[in-house]
Structures are given as C-alpha cells and as structure tokens.
Amino acid sequence: MIFEGLSFALRPGEAIALTGRNGAGKSSLIAMLCGRLRPDGGSIRLGGVEDEADLAEIAHLVGHRDGLKTALTARENLAFAQDVLGHAAATPDEALAAVGLGHAAELPAGYLSAGQRRRVALARLLVSRRPYWLLDEPLSALDTASQAMVAGLMRDHLAQGGAILAATHGPLGLDGTREVRIGA
Amino acid sequence: MKRAFLAILKRDLAVASRAGGGGELALVFFLTMVVLVPFALGPDLNLLSRIGPAILWLGALLSALIGLDRLFQSDEEDGSLDLIRASALPLELAVLAKGLAHWLTTGLPLALVSPLLGLLVALPGEGVLPLVATLLVGTPALSFIGAGGAALAASLRRGGLIVPVLVAPLTVPVLIFGVSSANAAVGGTVPFLTPFLILCAISLGAIVVGTVAAAAALRSAD
Numbered sequence: 001m002i003f004e005g006l007s008f009a010l011r012p013g014e015a016i017a018l019t020g021r022n023g024a025g026k027s028s029l030i031a032m033l034c035g036r037l038r039p040d041g042g043s044i045r046l047g048g049v050e051d052e053a054d055l056a057e058i059a060h061l062v063g064h065r066d067g068l069k070t071a072l073t074a075r076e077n078l079a080f081a082q083d084v085l086g087h088a089a090a091t092p093d094e095a096l097a098a099v100g101l102g103h104a105a106e107l108p109a110g111y112l113s114a115g116q117r118r119r120v121a122l123a124r125l126l127v128s129r130r131p132y133w134l135l136d137e138p139l140s141a142l143d144t145a146s147q148a149m150v151a152g153l154m155r156d157h158l159a160q161g162g163a164i165l166a167a168t169h170g171p172l173g174l175d176g177t178r179e180v181r182i183g184a
Numbered sequence: 185m186k187r188a189f190l191a192i193l194k195r196d197l198a199v200a201s202r203a204g205g206g207g208e209l210a211l212v213f214f215l216t217m218v219v220l221v222p223f224a225l226g227p228d229l230n231l232l233s234r235i236g237p238a239i240l241w242l243g244a245l246l247s248a249l250i251g252l253d254r255l256f257q258s259d260e261e262d263g264s265l266d267l268i269r270a271s272a273l274p275l276e277l278a279v280l281a282k283g284l285a286h287w288l289t290t291g292l293p294l295a296l297v298s299p300l301l302g303l304l305v306a307l308p309g310e311g312v313l314p315l316v317a318t319l320l321v322g323t324p325a326l327s328f329i330g331a332g333g334a335a336l337a338a339s340l341r342r343g344g345l346i347v348p349v350l351v352a353p354l355t356v357p358v359l360i361f362g363v364s365s366a367n368a369a370v371g372g373t374v375p376f377l378t379p380f381l382i383l384c385a386i387s388l389g390a391i392v393v394g395t396v397a398a399a400a401a402l403r404s405a406d
Contacts, residue, residue: 034266034270035269036266036269056269056270057270057271057272059270060270061266061270063263063266065261065262065263065266066262066263067262067263067264067266067267068262068263068264069195069199069262069264070262071198071199071202072195072198072199072202076195076198079191080191080192080194080195080267081267083187083188083190083191084188084191084192084267084268084270084271084273085267085270085271086187086188086271086272108202124267
C-alpha cells in the first residue's frame with residue numbers, strides 16, 4: 001500500500017501541484033494517471049475516458065526520465081515524439097525556440113546538459129497537442145530563468161483550456177495552483 | 185498510425201547507424217567467428233565445405249542474439265518506451281516496427297555478407313545463393329523470437345545474458361531447417377524446397393507470435 005483515500009478533480013484551465021515527501025507515491029500516481037500502473041482500488045477518469053489503455057493516449061507525460069535518444073539530435077528527438085504522439089501542433093524548431101534551445105537543434109541530445117535535456121523533454125509538450133499535461137518534477141535541473149519560461153508555457157496551456165498535474169517540491173510559479181498532498 | 189510506425193522504424197535505424205549504436209557489432213562478431221573457425225579446424229577443405237553452411241548459420245544466429253538485450257531495455261531506461269506507450273499506435277505494431285528495424289540492421293547485412301564469408305569455409309559455388317536465401321528468410325525469425333525474449337528482460341537492470349539464454353533454445357528449429365536447406369542445395373537426397381518452405385513458415389509464424397508475445401510482455405512489465 002502506497003497511499004489510499006486520495007480523491008481530487010482536475011478541471012480544464014486548472015493546475016494541480018502534487019506534493020509529498022520522497023517516496024510518498026507522487027510518481028506512482030502519475031503512472032496510474034497515464035495508464036502505466038493499475039490502482040488496487042478506486043477509479044480514474046480523464047476527460048470521460050476510464051479505460052487505462054486510452055488514458056495514455058490523451059495524457060501528455062514528461063516523467064523523470066527525459067525520453068530522449070542521446071544519439072539523435074534535439075530536432076530528431078522532437079520530430080519522433082511528434083510522429084509517435086500525433087495531434088501535431090508546433091514544429092520541432094518552433095518548440096525548441098520556445099524553450100530557448102533554437103541554437104541546439106542540430107546537437108545530439110547526448111551533448112546537452114541535464115537542464116537542456118529537460119527543456120527538450122518539455123518542448124515535447126508543444127510539438128503535439130494533448131489536453132492533460134502530467135509532469136513529474138518538471139523543474140528539476142532547470143535554472144531560474146528556465147523555470148520562469150516553463151511557468152510561461154504552463155500558463156499558456158491553461159489559458160487554452162488545458163489542465164496540468166505536476167509533481168513538485170518547489171513552487172511551480174503559477175497563480176491559483178491547487179495543492180494536493182499525498183501522505184500526511 | 186502509419187506515421188508513428190514509420191517514425192519508430194526510422195528512429196531505430198538512425199540510432200543503430202550512429203556511432204555506438206551497435207548496428208555494426210553483429211556484423212563484426214559474425215566476421216570474427218567465421219574467420220576463426222577455419223583456423224581451429226585446420227586445412228581440411230572437404231571437412232570445411234561440408235560443415236560450412238552450419239558454421240555460417242551458427243555465426244549468424246549468435247550474432248543476431250548478442251545485441252538483442254538492448255532492443256527494449258534501452259528504450260525503457262531512457263523513458264522513450266513511455267512515449268511509445270502513449271502513442272495511439274497499438275503496442276504490437278510498435279514491436280513490429282522495432283523488430284523490423286532489428287532485422288534490417290542485423291539479419292539483412294549478415295545475409296548480404298555471407299557469400300564473402302562462404303569463401304572462407306570453402307562453400308561450393310552452387311551453394312552460395314541458396315545459403316543467402318536461407319539466411320534472408322530465416323533471420324527474421326531470429327529477430328522476432330528474440331524480440332519476445334528482449335521484451336521480458338526490458339525492465340531488468342542487468343538482463344544482459346538472460347536474453348540469449350532465454351531465446352537460444354527457441355531458435356533451434358530455425359537453425360535445423362536453415363542449415364538443412366542450405367545443405368540440401370549442395371547435395372543430399374532431400375530437395376532444397378522441402379526444408380526451405382518449412383523455414384519460411386517458421387519465420388512467418390515467429391513474426392506473428394513474437395510480436396504478440398513481446399507486446400504482452402511489455403504490458404505486463406508495469
């Protein structure tokens with residue numbers, strides 16, 4: 001048993017900061033929300049979808065692993081994500097420019113620093129449009145300027161009617177974020 | 185959906201072809217093994233040409249197996265398997281794309297260089313084309329049987345050797361019919377087509393069963 005009796009609703013235009021000590025189950029909850037783990041009890045409904053296989057298809061996950069192939073360039077990584085996830089929105093180059101990495105498009109991901117890789121992973125949110133962003137420690141390894149930039153991206157997403165659930169230890173930099181605490 | 189399939193195929197080919205991608209490793213291993221065997225056996229050309237097809241097939245089998253453990257493990261480690269899971273593409277088709285990429289970067293090059301290595305084991309001239317044909321239709325079975333094993337080991341941190349150990353026994357029929365059809369082409373009482381068609385059937389079956397099994401293993405790994 002990791003946690004029990006957790007109940008919350010996430011509405012369009014709303015952001016939830018998922019907090020709790022290390023090992024409380026934040027990542028496990030995110031894994032459940034995108035259909036990778038099955039809860040022992042209770043139910044998860046995301047945009048009217050309850051089948052866990054379909055949960056993965058409407059949620060946009062940036063987990064604590066960046067999901068980048070180190071041998072491929074930043075642009076190739078994003079183009080791959082766009083083709084695989086569908087619902088194309090911004091082009092890989094536009095998305096890289098939006099996270100301040102327009103100059104690094106041709107560099108293999110293996111050459112980028114941890115913070116830059118994190119930003120490429122977050123740029124994935126922009127290349128394909130999905131309403132629910134599930135972010136696991138989105139601000140880890142980011143400097144303060146990049147954190148503000150990510151907060152800007154999240155604000156834009158909320159303004160367009162999207163919803164965000166982010167596991168975090170620090171403030172997300174958004175106004176009106178609701179906090180859900182796992183494990184007392 | 186077609187776009188996602190092609191994207192996975194293209195990405196795996198690109199990763200294998202870049203430095204350190206392991207695409208050339210199987211080929212070098214194949215080369216090394218087949219070059220070493222004549223030294224071990226000595227200068228008996230009759231013996232060499234009799235067991236030549238077996239050596240080439242054994243070499244191809246082992247080379248196809250060595251890189252297999254990374255097939256899903258590397259995607260699992262860097263998180264890109266989550267990306268593939270999040271796609272609308274059914275996991276079975278994603279596995280098919282990855283298996284196809286594995287064959288294009290191991291089985292196909294192995295089959296294409298085998299005539300050259302046939303010279304080293306004194307393979308008779310009329311046996312060269314049939315050998316290439318058996319490797320061409322037989323190696324997809326290795327990639328896809330292997331994909332099933334690789335998917336089981338995807339979430340194991342140190343699964344390295346477990347995949348070849350798991351997969352090797354399942355590849356025995358491929359080896360038997362591959363070698364016997366390559367042998368049938370250079371002599372013997374069995375016509376070439378008999379074992380060759382069975383080999384084709386094994387390959388087709390392995391593509392289907394391996395794909396479904398690997399997808400099931402990846403789903404239950406969570």
